Amino acid sequence: MPVQIMSAQEDIISPSEESLLDPRQARSFGEALTLWFKQAARDLPWRRQRDGYRALVSEAMLQQTQVDRVKEPFERFMTRFPDVLALADGSEEDVLALWQGLGYYRRARLLHAAAQVIRDQHHGVVPQDAATLLTLPGVGRYTAGAIASIVFGERAPIVDGNVARVFARFATRSGRPGDRDFDAWCxxxxxxxxxxxxxxxxxxxxxxxxxxxxxxxxxxxxxxxPVREACLARASGETALYPEVRVRATRTTMHHHVLVCIRRTTSVSAPEVLLVQRPEKGLWARMWQPPSLESKKELMSGTVTSRFALRREPLDLQRIEHRTTHRDIIFHVTRPDVARMTEFSEADLLTALGSPVSRWHLADRLDELGLSNPHRRMIDVAVSESTDQS
Ligand code: SF4
Known part of the structure; x- marks a missing residue:
């Protein structure tokens, strides 16, 4: 049952942009939401047992990732790193591997760094107050407020996209999330x-x-x-107008020419794939991928051949289109056109690519490393194609 926000005559909200600044009205709003939440809250893994560490991990995972995509990785992460010290002492490679499917791997590195700061500077105990939480790597005002208030009961505010949308509609406040005035108002x-x-x-x-x-x-x-009776956007039928929509920056398109090299050391052994590590900074920083060339324009096949230092043009395997927050990436996936890997010069290839950190890794154990989803998918396709041919 929805709850009326008007619990007593003196608490009736007279809706306006500033109505929630009035203590009594803020209290009425909160009471209505509290009653509603206690019967409508979704059953989510991080809500079943509350502590600072679980909240820190779940909030890091939930930044820019939908709840349904976080549930399974969260449980997997908790099994491998059940407490903050286990995470602090874990390797970055393990942390990135467990982050697979969530994207935005920088969050995983910052979470790992935060766990190490908690181990080294806070006796292995997650801080309870928003001011101290804010000093941890990767913890901003929202995350600090969420952990401090939800787990430890501090009167700390939080604003994320969902909160901003509710406020903007409730009070028909103009402005866009991300604009200084609008954010300050929220x-x-x-x-x-x-x-x-x-x-x-x-x-x-x-x-x-x-x-x-x-x-x-x-x-x-x-x-x-539960707060419909006092909501201005509902009353005026203008919910679609709030909050105002931010005009998106122009997206860029990048072409990634990828060479998937598969080898088997014997005819019956499991396939291995050649991987190189991405640069320290930028998209998918320090993650693993097959050797690649990145360009704003699609490269001619002759250019790809010479820049990979191949003796023959590579064979096309597939084309994958992938969207990130700011760009569209078109992967042109190829493999070397060689009957046996002895005809393939790994040394020439790596030298041509500037000698990145590289390794051969079992294709069925990629979960041990941090790879993006499209890279993992293209390796799966290359492996099944090579299996079909053998
Ligand atoms: S717009 Fe609708 S759902 Fe949102 S706060 Fe108002 S009444 Fe509730």
């Missing part, structure tokens, strides 16, 4: 709510949950919203 409102409700952690999580499940970006389910 944080002020969130602070007012956190300061005035009985259970700030529950209310913070409830606002996020409302944005994720009811006050959705498209097609909000206002009929089942």
């Amino acid at each position: 944080w002020t409102l969130a602070s007012s709510v956190a300061l005035n409700v009985a259970e700030p952690g529950v209310v913070n999580e409830a606002i996020m949950e409302l944005g994720a499940t009811v006050c959705r970006k498209h097609d909000p389910d206002c009929a089942h919203c």
Whole structure:
């Protein structure tokens, strides 16, 4: 049952941009959401048992990744790294391997670094207050507020995309997430709510949950919203206008020419794939991939042959289109046109690519390394094609 926000006559909200700044109204808003959340909250792995470490991991995974894609990797990560010390002492390679499927691998490195700071500077105990949490690598105002309020009950505000959408619609506030004025307004409102409700952690999580499940970006389910009676956007039928949409920066297209080299040391042994490590910075930093050439324009096959130092043109395997936040990547996947790997000069290839860190790795044990999803997929295709031919 949806909950009316008007719990008592003196608490009736007179909706306006600033209504949630009024302590009584912030309290009414929070009470309605608390009641709703206690019966509507989704069962999520990180909610079953609350502690600072589990919250730190789940918040890192949930940044820019949908809840459904985080559930399984979260459980896998917790099995391998059950506490902050296990994570701090783990290798970066293991951490990246367990991050597979989540993307944005920089978050994994920062989480690993945060665990090491907690081990070295906080006696292995996750800090409980937002101010100290903010000093950890990769922890921003939102994550610090989420952990401090939801796990430890601090009156710390949080604002993410879901919270901003609920606030913007509730008060029909103009502006876009990412604009300084709009963001500052959201944080002020969130602070007012956190300061005035009985259970700030529950209310913070409830606002996020409302944005994720009811006050959705498209097609909000206002009929089942616990604060619908006081929502200005619902009253005016203008939910689609709030928050205003940010104009996206122009996307760039990149062409990645990839050479997948498969070998078997004997006719019955498992296939191995040649991998090189990506540079320290930029997209997929320090992750592994087959040897590649990256260009803003598609390269001619003769250019690809000479820049890979091959003796013959490589054979086409497949073309994969992949979207990241800022760019479209077209992978042109090839393999060396050789009958036996003895005709293939690994040394010439690596020299031509600037001698990156490289290794041969069993193709059925790629889970041990950090590889992007498209690289993993193209290796699977190359392996099955080479199996068909053998
Ligand atoms: S009434 Fe509709 S628009 Fe308003 S907060 Fe609820 S779901 Fe969002």
